[in-house]
Amino acid sequence: MNFHSHYAGISEPVETCLVGSGSFGRSYLAQSRRTRLVNARIAVDVTAEAAGEAFAAAGFAPREIALCSTEAEVKAAWNAGKCIAAASLDSVMELPFVLLVEATGSPEAATRHSLAAIDAGRHVALVSKEADSVVGPGLARLARDKGVVVTPVDGDQPSLLIALASWAEVIGLEIIAAGKSSEYDFVLDAATGDVTCNGLTRSLPVLREHWLPGSRSIANNAAERARILGEAFPLRAVPDLCEMTLVANALGFAADAAGFHAPPARVPELADLFAERSEGGLMGGTRRIDVFHHLRLAEEASFAGGVFIVVRCDNDETWEMLAGKGHVVSRSGKTAALYLPRHLLGVEVATSILDAAGLGRSGYGDDYRPRQDLVAVAQRDLAAGTVLKMGGHHHSIENVGAEVRPTTALADDRPAPFYLVADRPLVRAVKAGEAIRLGDVAIPEDSGLLTMRRRQDALFAANDGASV
Structure with a gap:
């Protein structure tokens, strides 16, 4: 164009x-x-x-x-x-x-x-x-x-990914997964075994043994990387899940796992990792959202927090030709990754x-509706009176993670949206692993965010009988 x-x-x-x-x-x-x-x-x-x-x-x-x-x-x-x-x-x-x-x-x-x-x-x-x-x-x-x-x-990634995914579906590609790389790469110094991410460096020489999967399962190798990296770095970031929630609401996609798989991966592995499980990948179905942590060497280019889709290869001759031109096609030849390695703010x-x-056009498209919610989940036991203070560059809450779950209308006994509970005090204790429910927090009735969410629930006639 x-x-x-x-x-x-x-x-x-x-x-x-x-x-x-x-x-x-x-x-x-x-x-x-x-x-x-x-x-x-x-x-x-x-x-x-x-x-x-x-x-x-x-x-x-x-x-x-x-x-x-x-x-x-x-x-x-x-x-x-x-x-x-x-x-x-x-x-x-x-x-x-x-x-x-x-x-x-x-x-x-x-x-x-x-x-x-x-x-x-x-x-x-x-x-x-x-x-x-x-x-x-x-x-x-x-x-x-x-x-x-x-x-x-x-x-920002939601708009860019909505564009990439909708373009793919317009031209007839079947999308297995859509996602983005997490904000900061994991950069390996192959000589020393040091790994750097967002200014933090840790010695992880064992990661070198899993840098290339060789004949091993790419998914299993990524799981080993996650185990190694997870001992030294956080492997989940609320903004990643937040951004993908917007994509899901625009396109009707859903999370394959509520907390995402988020595998540590090199770009050539994306088509394998985000294939369906029947093809050796991680996905339990199609039109799923997720993220990956980009692994690279210092001399390699960053994915720059960019976006990707993994699509089904339904014509062997076509995709063999495209693989020969450098496109990322899976080992099986059944899936391919297409990506845009940028987001320029x-x-x-x-x-x-x-x-x-x-x-007069919106990047959401014409059917932006509440399909998925980003809900708050306690990562450790939280006592009554704890203020869920939002802070830092990524607007996170200490000891509170997030999951992407199907939307329901607000109710005291249902999980609450992550950013609705931000900066609110708990009125009762929440155990580690439990979703924070609306009734667990004190939100002033004059909260404009609360009022607008209730208005949204009414506008879209959310199904009160649904459960999260």
């Missing part, structure tokens, strides 16, 4: 407002200066100073940036052609932007901001997957009813903005 032609009908730049100026937001502001059809002159953060620093980091000169604390200051600065750095979305709502880029990462704030934009007739690019995993389908439905669009964003978000605001 020629993207110049695709967007040829958009003649004026789309005016946007960014809320949340972290690493994603900053990369968006920087790239927007070079994107002809997108303007990003408005940024909101906890303080106007933080938003101003984001503009400065993106390359805007101090004279171009106005720190604003009132609506009058906002209006004057806008009319003077300056970039607006503000501490409140309310203070900039009268400006003529047509799309909100919500990148706070806060489930409550993202829900509040998205609803404000939708109510005002603005489109929303929902970067905050934390909110999306709880109420994204509901927000998208409300937006559609208002004649606007909520969309995920190119630059805010650098590539403009395509999603243009699709939403210029073409």
